[in-house]
Amino acid sequence: MQKLTLTMVAAVLGIGSITTGTIDHKLNRAITIDSLGACQGISYQNGRIFLYGDREVGMIREFKLENDSLVYLHKEYKLTQNGQDIINHPTGIAYNNDRGPTFIGNSIRLNAAGSQWRAVIYNVNWKGLLKTGTLDGNLINTIEDDACIQGTRPEYVKYNNKWYVATADYGDHGNEVRLYDPEKLAKAKSTKEPGVLYKKFTCTP
Numbered sequence: 001m002q003k004l005t006l007t008m009v010a011a012v013l014g015i016g017s018i019t020t021g022t023i024d025h026k027l028n029r030a031i032t033i034d035s036l037g038a039c040q041g042i043s044y045q046n047g048r049i050f051l052y053g054d055r056e057v058g059m060i061r062e063f064k065l066e067n068d069s070l071v072y073l074h075k076e077y078k079l080t081q082n083g084q085d086i087i088n089h090p091t092g093i094a095y096n097n098d099r100g101p102t103f104i105g106n107s108i109r110l111n112a113a114g115s116q117w118r119a120v121i122y123n124v125n126w127k128g129l130l131k132t133g134t135l136d137g138n139l140i141n142t143i144e145d146d147a148c149i150q151g152t153r154p155e156y157v158k159y160n161n162k163w164y165v166a167t168a169d170y171g172d173h174g175n176e177v178r179l180y181d182p183e184k185l186a187k188a189k190s191t192k193e194p195g196v197l198y199k200k201f202t203c204t205p
Contacts, residue, residue, distance in 0.1 A: 031070055036061055041153075043093040050093065058087040058106070079104070081135045087122060092153035094165045094182075095126060100156065101140070101186040102126035103165055107151035119145035119152035121167070123186045140186070147191040147200075149174050156182075164198055169205075176200045 033039055037055035044050075049063045049070065058079030063070040079087035092105035103121050110116040121143045128138035145152040150171030157166040157179070165182050169175040178200040180191060188196050 029068060033061075033070070035059075035076075040089070040091050041093075043095055045095055046097070052090040052093060052104075054089045057085040058090045060090070060093075077129055077133050079135055081139055086135055086139065087120075091151060092155055092167065094154040094156050096156040096163055096182075100163055100165075100182040103154045103182075103185070105145075105152040105154045105167065107153075117148075117150050119148040119150075121145050121152060121154055121165075121185065121191070141188075143185060143188050144190045147178055147197055149176060154180075159199075168203060171205065175203050175205055177203050 033051060035055065036051055036059055037053035039051055039053040042049060042051055047064075049065060050060050051063060051070075052058070052060045060077040060079070062073045062075040062077075064073060065071075079085070079090060087104055087106045089107055089109075090104055091107045092103075094103040094105075096102075101123050102125075104124055106120045106122065108118040108120065110118055122135075122139060123141040123143065124135065125138040125140055129135060132138065145167065148167065149169040151169055152167045153170070154165050154167045156163055158164075159179060163182060164179040165185055166177060166179050168177045178191075179198045180196050181198055184193070184196045185191065191197060
């Protein structure tokens with residue numbers, strides 16, 4: 001079971017005061033979410049709340065917010081294809097309504113020390129995934145995030161009136177935020193392909 005703090009929900013919903021680059025918040029209570037594995041994050045979509053984690057397979061479960069509680073809606077989506085675990089450690093859902101493709105990130109640890117990673121971004125048919133409950137017929141493209149240093153966590157951001165897919169490393173050195181062109185990313189096999197990366201800048205873990 002994984003403990004999830006409601007401050008994560010508050011951040012997704014835009015709750016809390018923002019002051020000069022910092023977010024002021026306090027922890028009111030914690031919730032334990034079962035049957036999800038290690039919860040990696042929340043995707044808030046037009047009033048719908050999706051939590052994703054790494055149970056025996058990569059997993060997304062749908063919830064609704066009632067007062068200060070998350071209520072499970074008995075809907076789960078397995079990130080499998082033909083019964084095989086494809087996105088075993090989902091680390092981000094980049095969803096932008098109908099304004100662009102939907103991407104799911106996967107960070108795969110290659111050694112016990114955590115110094116070697118394989119990062120993959122998947123272009124998925126989001127509506128199809130929610131309808132069928134698996135990636136069968138809904139996995140459009142697999143993209144190696146070769147431009148990353150350690151791990152990937154894709155999310156849509158708006159910069160200069162244009163939407164980009166932002167992702168970032170979270171290791172102990174050399175971390176960057178990178179902005180990818182979503183249309184070029186959707187068709188790429190690697191994030192190092194020309195035109196996929198728009199901008200990058202260094203950041204802390």
